[in-house]
Amino acid sequence: MRSSVRERETVARWDVARPSWPSRTAGVSLAGFRDSSAGPVDVPLVPHPAVTLVVEFGDGLFVVGDATGRQQRGSLVAGLAPGAVRMRGENVTCVEVRLSPVVAYAVLGVCPAELDRTVVALDDLWGRDLSRIREQLADAASWEDRFALTDSLLARRRETGPLVDPEVARVWDRIVISRGRVRIEDLADEVGWSRRLLWSRFRSQIGLPPKRAATLVRFRHAAHRLAAGDNAVRVAADCGYVDQSHLHREVVAFTGMTPSTLAGDPGLAVDDIAWAEPVAHLGVMRKT
Template sequence: MRTFVHGAAVWDVACPRQPSRVAGVTMAGFRVRDLDTLRMVPHPAVTLLLEFGAGSPVLDGAAGQQQRGSVVAGPGLGSGGAVLARGENVECVQVRLSPVIAGAVLGVSPADLDGAVVSLGDLWGREASRIRERLCDAPSWQDRFALTDALLVRRYEAGPPVDPEVAWAWHRIVGSRGLTRVDGLAAEVGWSRKRLWSRFRSQLGLPPKRAVKLVRFDHAAHRLVAGEGAAQVAADAGYADQSHLHRDVMAFTGTTPAAVAGEPFLAVDDIAWPGREAPARPHLSRDLRLGHRPQDA
């Protein structure tokens, strides 16, 4: 376990020694004595937060909405700067699920989350309580990661895969870091635009154009955190100009690129989520084989 210090933020962070047996799953463990109003920055993944400590994290959303304990949220959690996290003596395993495999793991499509933060108890019933108890009883972080991975493997193998055409389109967007032209995706998979847009939205929880913008923003935001200038980031990340980057960052976070560069939620990624770079673009014929269960990062 390593200690992350960023301004007033001091967190203990643990990482699994082995990757998940389900491609498209990454996880990290956090122990935070005082979680003081953390802005949740949108990320192109479904977030599964499994808490088990003496305290309990609280997510404050728009219009006074509030969730405590273990939660699930669709891709783009926190858009507009609308979700803040807080709490004391928080211990949790945070799992990031590729939208391609999230439906199988969760038992519902990310689209059914409708951009909201949902209590895991509401989604999984008593299984959520049993998971919490087992995580609390586990003697080490590596045991907790192994327990969590076994849970994810079991649920994933029992769940239905997304359409291989949808999986391929998502891979294409992620592999290009959001620089894919969405108009050509349907032609490349041999579907009509209407069919791809409908299946993509219903199975992954967001339309292709939104997915492109979210993936592009995520890449740009991490470059800002790394200390790169906004003008250079805008040019390299596919924005028309620096003002375009500024508008996109404001839309996703409710704050400026300069403020995003100092967000602990993003700065911790180098410790908590090593190797987060997008994979190379997959081969179309491989991903469109019938019966293929998609692999995603």
């Protein structure tokens, strides 16, 4: 296991830090990244069933571009399933935050539905809060201090923000636990709502319709299976796709890459290092 992790770090070309403690806010995960490469970085933002915040600090260049050619510089928020997005830059240092959509509205101050399949400047949402936390992160002596600062900000914002309906949170949890393999009609019956009411409330509070959310969760599980070296035919069968062609179409739709290209992409290698569970200790994992 240890040698496998080191190999992935070499491919990923990042130093990665993770906190040794869980966030004060349920549904929040943190990781720190420092570009350890000798040249420009160009990696995809692989869709994940979470709203992604990137808070960059330092003197590096950080640009995100989407399939339309639109570019966003600096700290950003990526909604659920933002499409084929790539992160480019040099000497990048940042804290990345993954927010469950159940808490994203409260933390961000904007409904995730307004972020559907898009990337926006975090400054547009946080204003002075962003300027303050970037300065604090740059001045902090360690990753542990940076995580504590970021987590405190997220907790403060969460305390004053709106809550999603308990029924919506329950449906989201069921989709995640089932890895996207659950009938939406059954979930509506489970919470005592009509399918129309569930669709409307879930879409407005989470940012995607329930079926699309289930598709995203299923894709993410399949992507990690592909990255682990599993055969595409087996992944398609195990993850609930009709066949391999169905899996192929969905991977292309979410990432703009074929399954074989996605499986070897360093973006997933970075992901496995940064978000692996459980968190055993804090430390910067350096490439070898």
